Amino acid sequence: MRTAARVGAAIAALGLAATTGVASAEPAATPAKASDFNGDGHSDLAVGGFGTWVGWMEMAGTVVVIDGSQGRLDPRKTTVINQSSEFMSEEPRIWEEFGRTIGSGDFNGDGYADLSVSSQESFTYPRSGSLFLLFGSPAGLAEAVELPSPGEGKFGRRQTVGDFDNDGFADIFASMSGTNLPLGYVIYGNAELSEPGQADFAAVHADAAGFTAWDPGAGDVDGDGYDDLVVPRVNGTRSEVLLFRGGPNGLPERRSQRLAGGGMRTAVGDLDNDGHDDVAFGDSNVGVNGKFHAGQVKVWYGAKTGMDAKRGMTKITAATARIPGEPGVESRFGDDVAIGDVNGNGRAELAIGVPFEDIGTQSATGRAIVLYGDAKGIVPATARIESFTQNSPGVQSDYANGKFFGSKLAFGDYTGDGRSELLVKAGDFSGSVTVLNASAGGLTGVGSQMYTAKNTGIESRVPSFGEGLNK
Numbered sequence: 307m308r309t310a311a312r313v314g315a316a317i318a319a320l321g322l323a324a325t326t327g328v329a330s331a332e333p334a335a336t337p338a339k340a341s342d343f344n345g346d347g348h349s350d351l352a353v354g355g356f357g358t359w360v361g362w363m364e365m366a367g368t369v370v371v372i373d374g375s376q377g378r379l380d381p382r383k384t385t386v387i388n389q390s391s392e393f394m395s396e397e398p399r400i401w402e403e404f405g406r407t408i409g410s411g412d413f414n415g416d417g418y419a420d421l422s423v424s425s426q427e428s429f430t431y432p433r434s435g436s437l438f439l440l441f442g443s444p445a446g447l448a449e450a451v452e453l454p455s456p457g458e459g460k461f462g463r464r465q466t467v468g469d470f471d472n473d474g475f476a477d478i479f480a481s482m483s484g485t486n487l488p489l490g491y492v493i494y495g496n497a498e499l500s501e502p503g504q505a506d507f508a509a510v511h512a513d514a515a516g517f518t519a520w521d522p523g524a525g526d527v528d529g530d531g532y533d534d535l536v537v538p539r540v541n542g543t544r545s546e547v548l549l550f551r552g553g554p555n556g557l558p559e560r561r562s563q564r565l566a567g568g569g570m571r572t573a574v575g576d577l578d579n580d581g582h583d584d585v586a587f588g589d590s591n592v593g594v595n596g597k598f599h600a601g602q603v604k605v606w607y608g609a610k611t612g613m614d615a616k617r618g619m620t621k622i623t624a625a626t627a628r629i630p631g632e633p634g635v636e637s638r639f640g641d642d643v644a645i646g647d648v649n650g651n652g653r654a655e656l657a658i659g660v661p662f663e664d665i666g667t668q669s670a671t672g673r674a675i676v677l678y679g680d681a682k683g684i685v686p687a688t689a690r691i692e693s694f695t696q697n698s699p700g701v702q703s704d705y706a707n708g709k710f711f712g713s714k715l716a717f718g719d720y721t722g723d724g725r726s727e728l729l730v731k732a733g734d735f736s737g738s739v740t741v742l743n744a745s746a747g748g749l750t751g752v753g754s755q756m757y758t759a760k761n762t763g764i765e766s767r768v769p770s771f772g773e774g775l776n777k
Contacts (some may be wrong), residue, residue, distance in 0.1 A: 331497030333415030334472030342412045343442040345418045348374030349720050354405030354774015358766040360388045360398040367404030370765035379720050384762050395452050400669045402427050408774040409467040411476025413495040418442030422478050424462040435461035441500045447589055456507045459484030468524025470552035477521055489519055511559050517541040525583030527608040538568030538587050549612050563612040567604050567619045575645030575654040577679040582608030588640030594633040595622045601639030603658055612634030626686050630693040637663040640752030646717020646726035648744045653679035665695050672711030674730045700752035709733035716775040737771030
């Protein structure tokens with residue numbers, strides 16, 4: 307049952323509203339296109355760089371938005387947003403890490419995509435962390451509301467976006483970390499959310515201590531029309547996944563399903579086109595064939611009952627037949643994962659990052675691997691498999707000085723053709739994001755674009771640009 311909470315007097319003191327239930331206003335008749343912040347019909351690319359400097363303030367953090375256009379992203383239309391931006395409610399501070407994680411959806415249902423940006427501010431100890439909701443408009447992102455931590459602990463370091471009650475307003479799950487605290491809180495979208503004091507916080511709880519929660523994901527795993535929340539947790543060499551099934555009242559406070567076999571990074575999408583979203587977890591800490599931190603990816607398939615325990619879990623490593631490369635010490639296969647439909651056939655693909663893999667004589671230059679989905683899902687023995695490095699044909703990068711290609715991954719349709727391009731973060735130029743083009747024939751590096759802190763006009767002295775990508 308959905309229980310909206312002010313979290314007692316604490317939230318009231320922060321100026322957050324106690325209203326409960328679904329807002330009476332209806333969402334826009336025409337839903338917002340994914341990540342289309344200005345409503346021009348083209349998805350825009352938002353990139354978080356938590357380590358960027360703002361003036362003299364170290365690691366204050368920045369988000370860069372590159373506008374979409376017909377056929378490709380338009381590097382001539384780039385907007386830099388930080389806490390000194392005119393519409394922001396706070397001033398930047400050192401070590402604020404604005405932009406560590408980002409998420410996108412139409413939170414207030416006005417037909418423009420919005421952006422959720424985490425900030426790890428610690429000046430309000432024992433509370434720390436905020437979410438900034440940046441709202442879309444014909445002029446792009448031009449209005450913001452801050453949602454401070456609803457209680458003691460670290461709030462919002464990890465987040466995901468989905469419509470958990472299927473009311474047409476996108477909802478946000480934001481993590482909470484600390485002793486004896488909830489896993490996190492859901493902020494339910496409503497028509498007034500862009501106004502201060504209109505945020506509901508509903509707690510989501512775990513049922514066992516000792517596990518650390520990692521990146522959450524959202525999607526319709528059970529195929530009932532409501533997005534579900536997936537939270538992986540790790541305790542040493544043990545891992546598990548918790549599923550919270552969405553419904554008319556949103557998410558339950560307690561998990562709906564618990565299975566052994568999770569990871570740290572999460573991606574959600576329909577790999578076999580059966581109407582149920584599937585879930586992939588990357589766990590780069592797993593050893594393989596005696597190789598420390600060689601890494602592993604686990605795939606669970608969706609079903610009417612949730613994650614399909616009967617069908618079982620598929621495990622993929624660099625030792626799996628036909629997978630490019632081989633297990634290496636600290637190669638970190640699965641350091642990130644992403645799911646998206648590259649060729650537009652309805653069956654999504656699985657991208658796997660191996661950012662510390664040595665390629666030729668280059669140490670830790672990294673690789674991104676893509677396995678194509680089919681009617682059976684991801685089957686490494688028969689799947690089409692592609693591999694990209696910074697030295698692949700056409701890939702815009704700095705191979706000679708490059709590092710950690712594949713450390714972050716995300717899919718998005720930035721050309722408007724119904725096919726998803728792949729975003730790949732690397733550690734060169736204080737962080738870079740390469741956009742690999744999608745077509746009916748698959749992904750290609752030819753015609754790719756690369757965005758860096760430098761060529762988007764911001765200053766960063768740590769390779770953080772691209773840490774914040776919207777999945």
